[in-house]
Amino acid sequence: KSKCFALHPWICFLIILILVFFGYESMSPRSLLVGRLGASETVLILTPWLAPIVWEGTFNIDILNEQFRLRNTTIGLTVFAIKKYVVFLKLFLETAEQHFMVGHRVNYYVFTDRPADVPQVPLGAGRRLEVLTVRNYTRWQDVSMHRMEMISRFSEQRFQHEVDYLVCADVDMKFRDHVGVEILSELFGTLHPGFYSSNREAFTYERRPQSQAFIPQGEGDFYYMGAFFGGSVMEVYHLTKSCHEAMVVDQGNGIEAVWHDESHLNKYLLYHKPTKVLSPEYMWDQQLLGWPSVMKKLRYVAVPKNHEAIRN
Numbered sequence: 275k276s277k278c279f280a281l282h283p284w285i286c287f288l289i290i291l292i293l294v295f296f297g298y299e300s301m302s303p304r305s306l307l308v309g310r311l312g313a314s315e316t317v318l319i320l321t322p323w324l325a326p327i328v329w330e331g332t333f334n335i336d337i338l339n340e341q342f343r344l345r346n347t348t349i350g351l352t353v354f355a356i357k358k359y360v361v362f363l364k365l366f367l368e369t370a371e372q373h374f375m376v377g378h379r380v381n382y383y384v385f386t387d388r389p390a391d392v393p394q395v396p397l398g399a400g401r402r403l404e405v406l407t408v409r410n411y412t413r414w415q416d417v418s419m420h421r422m423e424m425i426s427r428f429s430e431q432r433f434q435h436e437v438d439y440l441v442c443a444d445v446d447m448k449f450r451d452h453v454g455v456e457i458l459s460e461l462f463g464t465l466h467p468g469f470y471s472s473n474r475e476a477f478t479y480e481r482r483p484q485s486q487a488f489i490p491q492g493e494g495d496f497y498y499m500g501a502f503f504g505g506s507v508m509e510v511y512h513l514t515k516s517c518h519e520a521m522v523v524d525q526g527n528g529i530e531a532v533w534h535d536e537s538h539l540n541k542y543l544l545y546h547k548p549t550k551v552l553s554p555e556y557m558w559d560q561q562l563l564g565w566p567s568v569m570k571k572l573r574y575v576a577v578p579k580n581h582e583a584i585r586n
């Protein structure tokens with residue numbers, strides 16, 4: 275006979291009530307909004323498929339550095355500087371030397387049509403830079419979209435033999451705080467800074483069923499930014515190949531997704547769930563969004579640019 279029944283029925287009832295209350299609390303979505311140590315705001319730190327969402331205060335960098343150093347991890351950072359975008363390279367590379375994967379082996383892969391304009395930036399030990407000469411496209415949308423094709427092609431030919439992980443980044447950016455091995459995982463995407471607190475109805479997914487990037491209303495986890503994603507070489511190969519093939523199909527059907535490669539990235543990550551998700555600390559635009567207190571660090575931020583002048 276259970277001891278509970280020996281207790282006064284009211285005490286028994288009270289205990290059950292407390293258990294139900296705390297049990298319910300620990301299962302409710304609110305419990306995923308656990309605050310980071312020492313932080314007053316609450317943020318989502320785990321996806322419903324149990325992938326960590328990386329915010330400052332959720333990881334111990336010393337432990338992670340040791341784990342990745344023991345495996346002698348090499349990280350490839352791909353960046354495209356086509357036509358006038360070569361002007362962004364210097365600041366991008368200089369700040370990457372200060373903040374990106376410091377203490378680990380890094381290969382920069384600079385894709386450009388202007389190899390002579392790639393600046394000489396002094397590199398730390400274990401870090402090297404490869405210039406990969408590629409063609410350009412007239413439309414900036416095509417430059418942006420064909421990154422998927424080129425990353426997939428070079429992953430197959432070279433990257434799989436040279437690095438463990440790939441990080442694929444926009445060049446019109448700078449690093450302004452630590453970006454390290456805490457981002458590394460089989461497949462990761464970054465929350466778009468404009469939508470991290472929005473409902474899925476507000477996400478700017480491709481909504482036309484004719485496009486391969488189509489996501490119907492009511493579906494979708496997050497809105498990821500096309501400017502920072504990555505993972506193991508094999509996962510990035512699958513992602514970029516799949517997105518490129520989807521864009522080829524769209525082109526054949528005379529349709530271009532509303533946000534180009536970003537729309538296709540979002541479609542891919544909806545059906546191939548990332549194993550880590552980076553908070554907008556890893557993709558910010560201070561000019562547009564200021565510095566809300568929930569952001570303990572701004573790690574990788576947009577460099578202001580004149581779109582018209584730089585794209586034409």
Ligand code: UDP
Nearest residue numbers: 354355356357359414417418444445446585
């Ligand atoms: N890009 C480039 N040359 C161009 C247009 C784009 O190299 O003429 C590359 C560059 O790496 C850039 C990325 O494609 O960061 C995405 O384009 P952009 O940054 O202009 O898009 P936005 O971030 O403004 O959406």
Ligand code: MN
Nearest residue numbers: 444445446501
């Ligand atoms: Mn950009």
